[in-house]
Amino acid sequence: MRNACLNQNTSLNFDALDERDYPSLTGLTKPQFDDFCSHLLQHIKTTPKRSPRTTVGLFLVKLYSGMSNKLLSTIFGLSKSSVRRAIETVRLISMRTFVPLYLGIETVPRSTLIQNHTRQLAKTLFNADDNQLILVLDGTYIYINKSNNFKFQRRSFSMHKGRPLVKPMVVVTTTGHFVTIVGPYLADGKNNDAAILNHMLRANIQNFREFLQEGDILVVDRGFRDSLTLLTDLGINAEMPALISKGQKQLSTKEANSSRLVTKVRWVVESANARIKRFKMLATVLPCSQVPFIGDFVRIVCAICNKYLPALSSPSQTEADTQVAQQMLLLAERANTLQEYVQERGLERKLKVWKSVEDVPFPRLSEENLHDLTLGVYQLKLASSYIQEHLTGAYDIHVHVDDTSLLTVRLQSRHTSSRRYLMWIRSSDTAVEAWYCQCRAGARVVGMCAHVSAIVWYLAFARHQECTRYGVRDWGSHLEDAATFQIDSSSDSD
Structure with a gap:
């Protein structure tokens, strides 16, 4: 196939690509791709086999499709080493020129996050004023192969998922805007969500503790329950679904109602994590050799989402959000x-x-x-x-x-x-x-x-x-079921 592509000169070339093919190959439209290239092209050299646009296109195809370097070398008519160098070049330049503009605590002022990236529904549900910042946190999973380094194998194995992985911590606003990505972290029991948040605050990772102010609100799930004491000491409010006590089979009406107020806001981080996994490279099982670069790939994807994708929830629907929030608060008292x-x-x-x-x-x-x-x-x-x-x-x-x-x-x-x-x-x-x-x-x-x-x-x-x-459709009808097999006891033993 590689020889056929080279002989017929039909290898993928982003200098002459049809506009309709950009979304299916890169996840971006042609204008968005051109804008992304504008941040990178002046730092990428032209080689005999690929232009700077093709180099950027190869990187995005790798991210969006998750194809192996071997398959990419066939499609682009390049050697595997050339594909590897192209991906490394774009990754390093993106982290230097693109990501710092669209991802990170310093990229958007705190006041802008409160005004333009916070839903009125969340403000009303949690009784927040115009000086309180509301953030939603959750860890996402990037799966990796099992390592033959036994210490790393143990530390990267998640008992929750039953497989090896690494955990980036995702911090978003209530509209789905990525504020920052911390990590990735190891996945063993010593690195659960609460331990990661405690580390972020105590070590002031990326100035996260200084970025937060007293009275701010963090919306989290039950996995952060061991962080509540630290958050209270720092004057930060935590909104978390209620916990079922030992021996309790069902949440009380009050607990269930309060939990629904939290999940009405917290869903946005799950959808944000799903956006990350739309780039199939981060949804597949990565080789351990890619572990040093996983954080870069996640940050590049999140910066692309911030720049080119619409908000998951619009903050402009203030009247409708206020009505829904008031209705929920009224019902919560019943x-x-x-x-x-x-x-x-x-x-x-x-x-x-x-x-x-x-x-x-x-x-x-x-x-x-x-x-x-x-x-x-x-x-x-x-x-x-x-x-x-x-x-x-x-x-x-x-x-x-x-x-x-x-x-x-x-x-x-x-x-x-x-x-x-x-x-x-x-x-x-x-x-x-x-x-x-x-x-x-x-x-x-x-x-x-x-x-x-x-x-x-x-x-x-x-x-x-x-x-x-x-x-x-029930696809199980196309499979065999051993549980339905019964031995006829009346049949002759011979």
Whole structure:
């Protein structure tokens, strides 16, 4: 293939590339690619085999596609050593000329981060004023091969993921703007998220502690729980989902509501991490020889995202964000009356008070009404898959014999085969009034858990549509299942 490309002169050349091919090869449009090149070309030399634009294009193709150097050498008509030198050249120049302009604490003033990169929803939910900065932190994972250096193998093995990896710490604003990337760190138990944040603050990595001011808010997940004491001592507020105590099976309504306020803001760092993994090189398993350069590659990708990709959430929707935040704060103060009703009457144990009906009475709602109930889109995205399994399994939606406005459903967990969640939903002719599920977050009234959302989505909306197929195709039908094999005991032993 390499000889054919060289003989026919059909190797990839970014000096004569069609504009439509830029996004599929590099993840950038042609104007964006030209702008990226403007930061680098004057520092890249022309060689007999490749121009400076082709050198930059090769680097971005490597990042975006994750192809091996051997395959890139075939596509670009270059030797493997030339491909390696091109990638190294662009990486070093990018870290010197491009990344410092678009990634780092010094690139954007603190006041600009507060004004232009902070959602009004987050300010309202956490009661922040115009001087408080809200940041979201989380560690992401870059997988690597197992090393024959046994000490490094142990230190890079993550018990959480069950494989070797390194962990960059990602710091973003509530709109998804990358503020800085710290690390990457080792992945053993001594380098969990809390330990990394403590190290960032105590060692003042990248002047992070000086950058923060008293009263600032860090939105984190439960993995940062061991950092709460240090943050409190520094006068920094931490917003974290509630923890389930030992022996506790379900969050209380107040705990579940407060956790939903946090996750309403914290999702942005998960989406930011997904943007990093859109560059397939960082989503594949990298050889250990690339470990010294992983931090550079992650920073280059984040700088590209800051420069060329739109914000994950727009800070300009202040009125809509304020209304949603105020609604969530109002609901967070309420108790789950249906939970109290179910527990007082022991309805989870009384089977004879429920009856199965063919046409379940339920109000008909629009998609906008459903969004108002769930206060998010994640739960509704899962609804179709939940209903797919529910309809093909035990279809058990029951209505109370004395109160047709109250129904109960038992829904299969998507994670554990042996677990099914029992839920109750109360409705009127025009609205869904109350809900309660026995899952961990099912007692909340700020939005719904995914199980309740699935049933409400189906009864109020999906079953009235023309489409009767839910979820996605079951690819397991194309595979063998040893569990279905049974030996015929009546067959002759011979």
